[in-house]
Amino acid sequence: MIAHEKPPPPIDRRFCDNYWRSPTGIFIMMAGPSKHKQRLQTPMQRGVLVMWNDQKGFGFIRPQGTEDDYFVHISTFKKGLTRRPEIGDDVHFRATGLTAKKRASFAHIPAIEPPQSPSGTPFELNPRKRSWAINVLIITPLVLSGYLLLMAKNPLPFFSYWILSLLTMFLYGLDKAHAATHRWRIPEVYFHLLELMGGWPGALIAQNDFRHKTRMSSYIWILRGIIAIHLMVWGIYFYWAGQKVSLGLMDDSF
Incomplete structure (x- = not known):
């Protein structure tokens, strides 16, 4: 006589409903799709943009052969495209x-x-020769602040120009x-803040060495204004100091 296996007990639907409503069941349902999504990541396809608003x-993209x-x-397209899709x-x-x-x-x-630059060499350093006028502008605040350091023992302008320029x-x-x-x-405002505090000689050097920010724009005009302000302040200071010396109100060490 052949022994027959006992049939499985009937499924308790109330238990199933209560299970999926429990915290454990809810967690499984929430965690499941993310894993499922990783498994169903589709391969890259190639097609043609047949309609674009x-x-x-x-x-709409039409894949090849379909x-x-x-x-x-x-928002789906890769960032940094040189123009809008067509x-x-x-x-x-x-x-x-x-x-x-x-x-x-x-997509x-x-x-x-945009063309990708080789890794490790994003750009080539190709400095160009600076004009004598630019060299004079760069040297002027360094010489004046150096004189102030030696004669008046005031190191702040000298080191400010050097550190902020670097x-x-x-x-x-x-x-x-x-x-x-x-x-x-x-942002250009960061450059202007450093230039205003004394970093503008470094800006003039970097413009030639890196060939960067050399086009005539609002940035150039603001930089020129900052340079003019610094030179004017130096002129006013030495004129005032000279008047004080001539009147005997202070010695020539300023």
Whole structure:
């Protein structure tokens, strides 16, 4: 006589309902989709942008060999493109794998991506010869502050010019590297603050050495204004000191 196995007990639906409502069940349901999403990450596909509404920032990609169009939004594209997407662009994209809607989760257009600089050499240091007038401007505050250091024993202007000029040159090089690799740029207000406090000789040196911020713009005009203010302050100070010496109110050590 063949022994038959006992049938499994019936499923208690009330237990199942209570289980999925419990904290453990809720945690499993919340954690499940994220793992599932990683497993269903779709491979990159290639297609053509067959429709694009530039005003609203969306369009449709048609993969090669199919008629199924995928929705794509402007925020989906890789950052740093040299222009806006256009109809007919060759697009590489990845589709979402969790929903039934055909939608691109990531896209980039190789034809309009910025050229990448070689790693380790974001730009070449190619200094150009400075004019004699620029050299005179650079040397003037250093000489005057050096004289003030020796005669009046006031080290603040001298070391301020040197330290802030070196810091300004460093920021110039960093901003040039960021510009070459299309990274976050340093705001110009930071340069102007350093220049106003005494770093403008370093700015003049870095402009020639890095060939950076040399185009005529509002930045150049503000820099020139800062230089004029410094030279005017030096002129007023030495004129005032000379008047004091001539009247015998102070010695020639200022």
